Amino acid sequence: MSNENVPYPESDLYKIRHTAAHVMAEAVLVHFPEAKLAIGPPVEDGFYYDFDLGLAENGKPRTFSEEDLAQIEATMKKLLNKNAPLEHSTLSIDEALAFFGDQPYKVELIEDLAQGRLDENGNPTAVPAQEVSIYKHREFADLCRGPHVPYTKQVRHNAVKLIRTGGAYWRGDEHKAQLQRIYGTAFPSKEELADFLQRLEEAKERDHRKLGRELELFHISPLVGSGLPLWLPRGAILRENLEQFLRKAQLERGYQPVITPHIGKLDLYITSGHYPYYKDSQYTPIDVDDEQFLLKPMNCPHHIEIYKSKMRSYRDLPVRLAEFGTVYRYEQSGELNGLTRVRGFTVDDSHLFVTPDQLHEEFINVVNLIKYVFETMGFHDFRARLGINDPNSDKYAGAPEMWEKGISAIREAADSVGMNYVVEEGEAAFYGPKLDFIFRDVLKREWQLGTVQVDFLLPERFGLEYIGEDGQAHRPVMIHRAPFGSMERFVGILIEHFNGAFPLWLSPVQAMVIPITDRHVPYAQEVAATLKAAGLRVEVDDGNERMNKKIRNAQMQKIPYMLVIGDKEMEAGAVAVRTREEEDRGAMPVAEFQSLALGLVASREATL
């Protein structure tokens, strides 16, 4: 049962999970006969099914308890072993409506299919369906287009696990009913299930919130506020290294650093048009002397005002204004998560003001910069997504021609650098289409990081101009871009990607000098001073502990190098080098270690 080259929705794994979802729903109906069924598709790591259990005694929606979940799982395993064929059939719309008469969510799905509004995944369909597809095993029948495995027993009872429960809105709409979702997973074999569960455990171990505390990188204090991380000294070193790296790359590429305030008048955001879009995710405006100020939710308007601060000639363009600009967005409390989802964050932001003729080349330059940044970080597994507007949504501003121009500019640029991308409707910024860079970490989780956006709208709203060769005023085009995305999110992902064992150039402490006894401390400090003077981040562990304990501590801090110093090293003017990979490299002269380390820092290699 291997299908290496088959897309997931056609794979055996997908069929196993889809069938598992049906059998789970069957099991739920054993324990909750009155449950109403919503939908239950396979997803990337397993499957889920949504149920409406009606109201509990306290008037709130009834939910699944942990015991319920255990019982459902036990019943599900029994049902899997009782083996039954999955039978496919089709019903006319009328037959289906009668058949699912007591299942209101299924009825809604059938009606949408019949009227050609939405398919079962909530995506628009053009063609009204004449009939619907049903899969049935034993007495359990579900509206479903398949595919499934032929027999329930092909979902192995020991390779299935129910993972967790949670709330979920019907059709993903927060204004609709809240349903109870059960997530589960299934694999072809129990070994593969065990591997998956193992990976989940690993992910927990490398959680950036856990490592952030253990490695003293950041701290979130409820008294400061939710989603407002405090960068501890070691985290600040890490972040500053990233900023310095990008600053340098940007200076080399003609960017100009600027600095702007953290607040701005409400009128600024009304002019830009940001305000209505961000109204619900704003800290309340600050009222001072009959004026209203906003904590800035984005840097664009400030940079635009810098562009406007003087007359611009075509000779000045492109103008590339760059700032690590901190912005504040009042995200809903349930969305906050460590560093990856916060309320105050710093965007490695830049706005490029270009002539229409320059757009293509500048866009390519930005794409190449982002690729350079990712590759330097050792992020090789990433893909691009072209986010375009959704014509059925009122979320997007500007004339259709602007959107077409922007989208084709991105397509042309991506094509000419040979970058593959997927197009997704409804993923654009309100002012224009964007190309997002989505990184897949070592645990195969995807993160949206870098972004480039083409914007014809804000130049118009702010009346931006430059004087062309013809002496006439022309309108520039804007490119918004951020390779890291946000320093907070990026560092959060970096922590998990490297499991806290950062490449040498990013490690907050690059080497810990470990004197074996007190009499070695002066020499240890001398060594540390030498290495510090050479630009390395070195500390001395002169505490009253045994060497073994000091090594253990440095190891747990994931410090790349431990430099052990005893009588032999002192006499030889050497250090005994141990890496965090537990490799004992033996003694080497201080100068040799220094050039080794400096070489690695300069190359930004991830390995020691």
Next chain:
RNA sequence: GCCGACGUAGCUCAAUUGGCAGAGCAAUGCUUUUGUAAAGCAUAGGUUAUGGGUUCGAGUCCCAUCGUCGGCUCCA
């Protein structure tokens, strides 16, 4: 924001049906001077998230608020 779980020392966790709040690590002090992942002893550390309530008595039961976590929605 919505659904659910949870909140005990800096961290990880105990505390029988409601009955004297405790341990390990970390911190501090003393002893020890050590060769590649945890030396020994001692000391200190708490309004059990906050505020109400029930009770002779609340870490434990009830309510509210704040916060965290898992989902949903949203997003850099």
